[in-house]
Amino acid sequence: MKIEVMQVLHMNKGDGETSYAKNSKVQNKIISLGKQVKEEAIMQMLRTNIPDIMGIADLGCSSGPNSLSVISEIIDIIYAKCRDLGRPTPELTVSLNDLPCNDFNFIFGSLPAFYDKLKKEKCSGFGPCFVAAMPGSFYGRLFPSRSLHCVHSSSSLHWLSQVPAGLESSARTTLNRGKLYISKTSPQCVLEAYSLQFQTDFSVFLKSRSKEMVPGGCMLLSFMGRRSTDPTTDESCYHWELLAQALMSMVPEGLVEEEKVDSFNAPYYAPSVEEMNLEIEKEGSFSVSRLEAFEIDWDGGVDVVCPTMATQSRGQRVAKTIRAVVESMLESHFGKEIMDELFKRYGEMVEDYLSKTGTKYTNLVISLVRKE
Template structure:
């Protein structure tokens, strides 16, 4: 788990391949779920307006989406306070969390402009707003007890704390050879291993947040997921990861990387279905489910780039590379990355010429069991 925490981060400020420049999918997900976020925040404010309000964005990553999320949340709070005629808004304590190697410096360097923009938009309604970085895994405690009123996490919880231990084996005993995630031909023990790891991680996430969130506090969480129980059907497994496995195997066939390294590489990822999420929320017992919705997004996020200038395969390859390249580099080295993603781009172009593939996304809104809010 410690090794994963060190290698798992989005691509930093590298020209053309950084997450900051290739996170349009995540931005669109945030935009689509804005109304659910607003609803949850207003429910918190309507219960009992705290003097000091704790807000956390978990798995915040880096780039423009981070402060975009925070500005949306703070604008909702300030607008509500202004409409209610309150003399002053609550003091806001905003915590930005991600793993240790996240580009927090990039975020902090953008804060002066963020504060100036917030003052311009909100005028006299803008109150004390303190922003902190919290580097650690969200699969465990991060904050003092009863210190948070609202928790947001977008496009993060489908990433597991680790590769399922049963899959982290030597090539001679690898049970998911030639693949890096669940596929149609994966044996049942591969499916079971991934699901057990998801259950363990999401249960720990819920238990940790239950300690940290005040009674009546809210969470809005989004996942990459699937609609149906069977993880081996096309929308569950025939995704970018399976096509990336094909690219890796083609590079291995040329002798550029050892095939054994592909056989032993598995992604710490799980795309849950609604029933699996509901079950863990109910089992943990601290939260009430207010919403669970499913929506689709094109693999390229409906990019506005002209298709005759940049192919859809290239756009998708850049989006995937920005997320997963650091993990690939830790297994295969950095020298092969450009060539690997050129191969991946061609495989994607071929796939997308035949079908318009979409991400399945799940968003849930939950409230901590309570009769009212604490301060």
């Protein structure tokens, strides 16, 4: 079965125990790490021109508390700058983008509280703010030409538009046996296929945004990456390695077919800084104003753990976080009935691994300016 990313990639919906809304603390931590970069970029943009109408887009908004918190932060920065200048804020058009299967209803249900908060905190000098959904893949055009002043995307661009060509489960030869993603035992052709798919996708992403943004507009991107040029480094792929091991541990018991594991390849890629910069330079529409690489604990760190999660082991917290993100894809391929057992085993393997190593994720935060 070929993975159709547009149909099966979405964070777990609702607000239940395995939902993304309840298990997105790591993503919230990533958003907070990029806050200073975000503020500097928006302030720099507003230094030269404050338009009467400002277009803002959050690409890969998902659902849950993080979705509108990002928009609130951006609005706070715009409001503070306009207040300092003694002028009203522009009218804001906010577009929340994700794939069509995203839980937009959860976001819509939060909008009344969002608007009430805006009115209470910014009762004077604040222009209208219009929030709308824009379903679709950001690997292509989404908005009219020169309609966006600020584009934001967090924890999304490491997802590819498709499984790399040649690795689809319909392919005749299994190239990445027993694995879900790049690993130290993956053939070189697998590494190259993933890298090429990232180059193609990121180039399309940049070309699309270059047409949609106004000259001088800012784009803030944050996604999983790596410091090393080696794509098999633990920082970028070992959480997938452990998930593959958890699945393979179920094969001898007849819970999972080995062929199913062999035929699954994650539509994911954590690029190096060099790969990212090369595509930006090749596309040519943007200049890099700032680039940071942050390390983050697999469970987000103790400062973001809520009381209910404090009683869980690190392995359990990581398993819940990963489950909220990848379960939709795994369920469509392996079936719903194994999910509880799979993530129980995964949590135990993660706990054992983290007790022996200090491996962390690397998150890249980049601020771009649309060239004049």
